[in-house]
Amino acid sequence: MGLAQPPTRRAVAAGLLALAAHPARAQTPQADMLMTASYQTGRFAHARFNAKLVLSTRGGADRVRQLRGAGKLLEKGAASARLMRIEGPADMRGVATLTVERQAAADDLWVYLPSLRRVRRLVSSNRRDPWMGSEFSFGDIVGHEVADWRHAILRRERIGGGACTLVESLPIRPGLASETGYSRRLSWIRDADLVPARAQFFDLAGGLLKTMTTAEVRTLAPGKAQALQIAMRNERSGAVSRLDFADFRIDVTVADSEVAPGALKS
Numbered sequence: 001m002g003l004a005q006p007p008t009r010r011a012v013a014a015g016l017l018a019l020a021a022h023p024a025r026a027q028t029p030q031a032d033m034l035m036t037a038s039y040q041t042g043r044f045a046h047a048r049f050n051a052k053l054v055l056s057t058r059g060g061a062d063r064v065r066q067l068r069g070a071g072k073l074l075e076k077g078a079a080s081a082r083l084m085r086i087e088g089p090a091d092m093r094g095v096a097t098l099t100v101e102r103q104a105a106a107d108d109l110w111v112y113l114p115s116l117r118r119v120r121r122l123v124s125s126n127r128r129d130p131w132m133g134s135e136f137s138f139g140d141i142v143g144h145e146v147a148d149w150r151h152a153i154l155r156r157e158r159i160g161g162g163a164c165t166l167v168e169s170l171p172i173r174p175g176l177a178s179e180t181g182y183s184r185r186l187s188w189i190r191d192a193d194l195v196p197a198r199a200q201f202f203d204l205a206g207g208l209l210k211t212m213t214t215a216e217v218r219t220l221a222p223g224k225a226q227a228l229q230i231a232m233r234n235e236r237s238g239a240v241s242r243l244d245f246a247d248f249r250i251d252v253t254v255a256d257s258e259v260a261p262g263a264l265k266s
Contacts, residue, residue, distance in 0.1 A: 031151035031167055035187070038194040039146050041225050043080055047071045049248040051084075055134055058238045065092060065132065072254040078103050081259035082141070086132070096264045097131065099142040107142050112264035119264050128181035134241035135210060135232040139180045144169070148176055149185070157188060159197040164188040177204055193217055193225040208235050220250050 048070050055063040066089075071082035085096040093114070100108035109122035122129075127139035149169035157164050169185040171177045184202040189195075199212040214227035231242040257263060 028151060031153045032146065034153065034165060034189055034194075035146045035149075035151050035167060035169070038187070038189050038196065039143070041194045041223060042143075043073060043077075044071065044220070044224060044226075044250045045073050046252050046254040047082075047248065047250050048252045048254065050246045052244045052246065053132060053134060054242045054244065056240045056242070065089070070254045070258050072256070072259055074100070074256065074259070075102075080143070083259045083263060084132075084141075085264075095132065097138070097141070098259065098261060098264055099138065100259075101142045101145065103145060103147070109138050109142065110261050110264060119261055121261075124179045127179050135234045135239055136241055136243075137181065139182075140212075140232065144180070144185065148172055154186075159188050159190070162197060163191040164197050165191070182209070190217070193219060195225050195227055210234055218248070220248070224250065 049068075051067040051069065053065040053067055055065075066087040067084050068087050069082060069084035071080065073079070074081055079100055079102045081098065081100045083096060083098045086092045086094065094112070095114065096112040098108070098110040098112075102108070106124060107127070109126055110119055111122060112119045122138065127142070128137050130136070131138050131141050148171065150172045152168050154166045154168050157166050165188070167187045167189060169187065171180075171183065177183045181203065182201045183204050183206055186200040186202075187196045188198040190197045195214060195217050196212070197214060200208060201210045201212070203209040211233045213231050213233075214229065215231075216228040217225055218228055219225045226245070226248050228245040228248060229242065231240055233240045
């Protein structure tokens with residue numbers, strides 16, 4: 001069986017016009033189509049990038065980590081792998097993570113700590129753990145599979161001058177909220193490129209836990225876009241973690257071996 005084709009931007013636009021004509025809460029299939037299109041926008045056959053992870057806390061000095069990474073689609077597009085490694089500062093050089101998101105199977109999460117000289121495979125419950133000591137969780141980095149959540153379009157809003165559709169997502173299977181740490185998500189999907197302009201994450205008690213914002217969105221190919229700045233704010237502590245991409249290229253080739261567990265020690 002071939003892979004299902006993602007909805008085209010024209011189909012998404014038609015759905016948004018239907019929403020404007022009927023402003024009541026949109027049916028789930030329409031919301032699923034929009035979230036699937038947004039999800040596909042950020043999936044790249046091959047990618048290489050350099051980034052800076054900035055960790056900021058109230059009253060404290062910023063901590064900066066330089067990252068290098070690569071990603072690609074595997075298993076005929078049914079999986080997406082991304083390996084990221086700390087290049088600096090010196091006391092953290094070599095720390096690396098590998099996330100493999102699968103559409104029809106459990107995700108794989110791996111971490112390499114040079115001080116222990118071993119690769120550790122994480123379990124599903126680790127998805128809610130901090131990624132590289134930041135406000136991003138491993139689940140945020142691997143991504144949230146569209147089919148795992150029940151989506152509903154709430155309304156239309158403008159974020160930073162751009163038109164967006166606000167989508168609510170609730171866990172569809174038992175245990176997902178506990179695995180991710182989120183009982184509810186809100187996503188503001190931009191009309192211009194289908195990249196989330198903002199997302200909010202709610203804890204297991206229903207309280208607002210974190211807010212993500214994006215900036216400097218670049219179109220890299222038809223139907224493909226990437227935010228070059230992604231910030232995650234902890235609404236309890238006020239701590240903010242920000243990923244700044246110095247470059248993000250998809251006109252490259254990445255070998256399968258570069259995004260495999262064996263590459264973590266390289």
